[in-house]
Amino acid sequence: MSRLAGTGIAISLAALCGTANAQPTTPAAGPDWAPFVVDHFARTDSSADVRFLLDGPAGKYGHVRPRDGHLYLPDGRRFRCWGVNLTGWTPGGAEIPPNREAKIFAAQLARLGVNCVRFHFLDMPDQSRLREEKGPTGDPEPVTHAPVGLIDSRRDDTAHFNPEQLDRLDYFFAQLKANGIYANINLNVGHTWKPGDGVPDAELIGVAKAYTYFGPELIARQKDYARQLLGHVNRYTGLRYADDPAVVIVEILNENSLLEFWMRNWFRGELGGSEPRRQLDLTPHYLALLTREYNDWLGTHRSVSELAALRKEAGVAADGAIPLTRPQQFDAASKLRFYGEAQFLMDREAAFFRDMEAFLRDDLGVKANVVATADHSYFIPGQPLLTSTAQHDIIDAHVYWQHPAIYGARNTPMVNAPLDSILQKLSRTAMAGKPFTVSEVNEPFPNEYDAELIPVLAAYASLQDWDGIFFYTFEAQLEGERKGLIGDHFDIAQHPAKLAQLPAGAMMFLRGDVAAARQVALRSYSAEQIYEQMRMPISAMPSFTPGYPDALPLVHNTRIKCLKCVPSLPKPVEGRSEIFADTGELAWRTRDGRDGLVRIDTPRSQALVGFVKANAVGTRNLAADIANDFAALTLSSLDGKPVDRSDLMLLTTSARAANTGSEWNARRSVYSRWGEAPSLIEPVRGWIQLRDLKGPVEVTATALDGAARPLATIKGRLIETGWELPIGNPATTSYLIRVHR
Numbered sequence: 001m002s003r004l005a006g007t008g009i010a011i012s013l014a015a016l017c018g019t020a021n022a023q024p025t026t027p028a029a030g031p032d033w034a035p036f037v038v039d040h041f042a043r044t045d046s047s048a049d050v051r052f053l054l055d056g057p058a059g060k061y062g063h064v065r066p067r068d069g070h071l072y073l074p075d076g077r078r079f080r081c082w083g084v085n086l087t088g089w090t091p092g093g094a095e096i097p098p099n100r101e102a103k104i105f106a107a108q109l110a111r112l113g114v115n116c117v118r119f120h121f122l123d124m125p126d127q128s129r130l131r132e133e134k135g136p137t138g139d140p141e142p143v144t145h146a147p148v149g150l151i152d153s154r155r156d157d158t159a160h161f162n163p164e165q166l167d168r169l170d171y172f173f174a175q176l177k178a179n180g181i182y183a184n185i186n187l188n189v190g191h192t193w194k195p196g197d198g199v200p201d202a203e204l205i206g207v208a209k210a211y212t213y214f215g216p217e218l219i220a221r222q223k224d225y226a227r228q229l230l231g232h233v234n235r236y237t238g239l240r241y242a243d244d245p246a247v248v249i250v251e252i253l254n255e256n257s258l259l260e261f262w263m264r265n266w267f268r269g270e271l272g273g274s275e276p277r278r279q280l281d282l283t284p285h286y287l288a289l290l291t292r293e294y295n296d297w298l299g300t301h302r303s304v305s306e307l308a309a310l311r312k313e314a315g316v317a318a319d320g321a322i323p324l325t326r327p328q329q330f331d332a333a334s335k336l337r338f339y340g341e342a343q344f345l346m347d348r349e350a351a352f353f354r355d356m357e358a359f360l361r362d363d364l365g366v367k368a369n370v371v372a373t374a375d376h377s378y379f380i381p382g383q384p385l386l387t388s389t390a391q392h393d394i395i396d397a398h399v400y401w402q403h404p405a406i407y408g409a410r411n412t413p414m415v416n417a418p419l420d421s422i423l424q425k426l427s428r429t430a431m432a433g434k435p436f437t438v439s440e441v442n443e444p445f446p447n448e449y450d451a452e453l454i455p456v457l458a459a460y461a462s463l464q465d466w467d468g469i470f471f472y473t474f475e476a477q478l479e480g481e482r483k484g485l486i487g488d489h490f491d492i493a494q495h496p497a498k499l500a501q502l503p504a505g506a507m508m509f510l511r512g513d514v515a516a517a518r519q520v521a522l523r524s525y526s527a528e529q530i531y532e533q534m535r536m537p538i539s540a541m542p543s544f545t546p547g548y549p550d551a552l553p554l555v556h557n558t559r560i561k562c563l564k565c566v567p568s569l570p571k572p573v574e575g576r577s578e579i580f581a582d583t584g585e586l587a588w589r590t591r592d593g594r595d596g597l598v599r600i601d602t603p604r605s606q607a608l609v610g611f612v613k614a615n616a617v618g619t620r621n622l623a624a625d626i627a628n629d630f631a632a633l634t635l636s637s638l639d640g641k642p643v644d645r646s647d648l649m650l651l652t653t654s655a656r657a658a659n660t661g662s663e664w665n666a667r668r669s670v671y672s673r674w675g676e677a678p679s680l681i682e683p684v685r686g687w688i689q690l691r692d693l694k695g696p697v698e699v700t701a702t703a704l705d706g707a708a709r710p711l712a713t714i715k716g717r718l719i720e721t722g723w724e725l726p727i728g729n730p731a732t733t734s735y736l737i738r739v740h741r
Contacts, residue, residue: 025672028446028662034731035660035678036496037484040108040477042707047638048650048736049708050113050503053082053510056180058115059245063367064182066393069433071248071369071467081182081248081437081468082458082506083116084109086476088147090487090494093475095121095147096168105476106175111708112499113506116248117176118184118439118470122169123191123225124149126162142488142674147190150229157196159224166232174236177246184249184439184470185241185368187226188212188256197221201283204272210261211286212253213352214293223359230364242366249394250366251439252356253373258345263380263534265327295321297344306336313337330535339531342384350388357392369393374439378425381533381544383525387563390431394467397429398440402447404489410669413449413630414456415596415610418579418588419550423460425542427553430464431560432522437468444489446662446671451497451632451654452598455607458505459600462514463581464557469509471502484677485659496681496706497632497654500733504605504634504652513605513636515583517557521570523548524561551575556582589615600634603642607634620644621693626686626727631655633684635737645694649737651701653684653727685728690737691721698740699723703732710736 045051062074071079088095097105109117128145150169152160173183193202199217212218230242230250241247261267266280269287282290298307307322313334314322324341325333333341353372360366372389375382376398389395399422402410414421422441430436438461443453454471461469475491485494492498508514523545533544540546547569552558555573574580578589590596597610599617606619609632618624621643622635632654637646659675666672690699699716711730716723727735 025663025665026668028658028664028671028675029660029680030682033658033680033682036681036731036733037678037706038494038496038499039705039707040493041104041479041482042709043108043111045111046708047648048503048704048734049111050506050638050650051110051180053113053506054110054115054180056110056178057246058177058180058182061245063245064248064369066369066435069435070465071394071435079248079467080510081116081184081470082113082510083118083184083468083470084114084474084492085118085120085440085470085472087120087473087490088475089144089473090475090483090491091143091145092478092481092483093487093491093493094478095119095149095476096165096172097476097478098168099171101476101478102168102172102175106172106179106181109176109181109474110179112502113510114502115180115506115510116182116184116468116470117474118186119169120186120254120473121147121190122149122186122229123151123189125151125153125158125192126165127153144488149190151191155194155196157194158191159197159221161228167235170234170236173234173246177237177244182246182248184251185229185247186251186254187229188222188252189254191225193218193221200285201272204283205286209256209280210258210266210282212256213258213348214290215286219352219355222356226360227364230360230366242364245367247368249371249437250360250368251371251373251396252353255376255398256373257377257385258349259342259384259534260377260380262324262341262345263327264377267324267326291321291323293348294324294341294344297347298322298340301343302340310337310340335531338535339528342531342534346384346387349385350391353388353391369435371396371437371439374398375429376440378428378542379538380541381530381536382429383530383533383544383560383563386429386431386560387530390434390563394435394437395429395431396437396439397426398438399425400441401443401453404444404670407669411447411449413452413596413610414443415449415452415588415598416590416593418554418590418596419575422457423464423553424550427464427558428543430466430558432520435467437470438466439468439470440472441469442472442490442492445486445495446489446658448656449630450495451501451656452609454498454501454505455508455600455609455632455634456598458508459514459586459598459607460554462509462512463517463583463586464553465516485675485679486657494679495657496679496733497657500652500654501632501634503650504607504636507636508600508602508605511604513602514600515585515602517555518582519556521552521556521558522561522568523558523570524565524568525563526567527564529567530563545569549573549575551579554579554581554586554588604637604640604646605634606643607632609633618689618691621691623689623691623721624686625689626684628655628682628684628686631684633688635690644692647739647741649739651688651735651737652733653688653735654733655684656682681731681733683728683731686726688725688727689719689721690716690723690725693722693739695741696723696739699725700738700740701725701727701735702738703730704734704736705732708734
């Protein structure tokens, strides 16, 4: 759920909670916190880099293709994406940076282990629009601007690209490709239509979620946009984007579903009338168009007697149009009516995606893998949408731990909620025989525990044997405009705790340090189950599957075997205070919803993530005695050897982060004051123990600054169980560990 998708939620909640920011506030940073600014411009190649995980230039072996449920290079090697979204919301940031910055950030992403990027808002205008908003409770939001895309804003239509922006994209793409970084190109994301496009109600429909499936003018314009972008020859590579093997994915729609609109009461048809705009909706023109399509579908899929029964139930005349039901009518609707509407909407989605992929393949010659759209609303069932998206090359999902557009008791640690974690929400979508990617995920700032996200997700995505992760989002900074602070809820490029974890996560996921589960647990659904899921209460989320073992994704690989077939459920698994993966490499423990800790213990990557001090445990080679209640500690071999024999390792020590002068609201859920530069970190202070190393005679740790430059070198001390290193002075998030033998 990116910013545009959450708009309707924010509107409704603001009306309910608009006075929360009038209460007392508290500082976000403690007195012992230290300035720590990520400096991409000062960074050069160093021993801390993990670009060895990439194999550039991207596409040199040919096109990545799906086979046996995963993605493969032509030479038979598995291919995974460890990626970021590229957007451009923060002032001083850009989705398509100028050439100098493009070269810098392409190299920087490679150093961090990023081998894929998702171009997310290319269909936006080429003009920045400053946005200073209030959050869903009336709390102030950071100042942001809409991403600057390709569409020429000087015209009265959206059919033309700005040639300078297109040239920037070409150069940036070429730089990414040269560094071994593949691209995921999104087609319809934030496209806002103009009167010159010939689209009905262009001034009302905004980004036109749901409309894009059935408005004939909108479908035609989407194809025009795809032809213009994917048919374009990049002058720096000499290839059309449709042909370039460095384009690994093309996504047709972002977070867009007719079924979602139906289940969330967004087919009211009141937009543009006298009713106030509460959430998303259709205009009367488009509701009438969809209703006609529905009645035409009924005419070919239902008998005369069934049509008569439907008209009687709907209370319309014998020759009247049968309206779509609203959610408040779902429970009372007959199976004939409810299942028919559900099937019509699923058929409409599937037909749209088939038509768009045929256009991409047959008319444009696109060779990349196609994603239809993502399962993105975990508070409605995902299986109905899967009936259409599973037709295509890759299945995709999005999730956020406590998205800022959904208010409530936020700023809580995910490690304390293993059975409600993002793993449950994501794993519900993966299907046997299909590659699975997560093209948006984050634990949005200012959650105080957000350092947990990357190592936990990298480890369990590896256990689940997924094929791609794209964090939302990364804002390339502009020289002279960078601010030196965490710019918004989503940007990880300036977040010192999260950015430190990217290389460690890349080694777990891309290098295969964390093994895939030994067992695959399969489940299946009947057609009736899928229909009835759409009538289930929100309390059935995220799986909407009675009897599904909540702990399963933390133990085994879990997949859907088939849809609309003989139903089945996997066997129960243990979900006690400590949940062990079937490989023995991962363990997730809590004490009645407190003191959560994820332990990652593999030969080349080890980690303690969560309430380390409250849990007197370690891994085979890593233990900690720290003052901080919460921290994410990772230890990764940089030379490919097991940790106990490695000569060079990366140690990350992340805790909380903030901006100077930022303040919490009274509920300590969001900021009442966003703060200023510089960004600050809570240093992880105490001692790290490295245990059972083979033959060391000296161990040193070099603290690194925000450009991966050395700050100070610390000598380890020999203790009974191994070597001990004091950490926290100087304040940092990363250390290079050298072992001399």
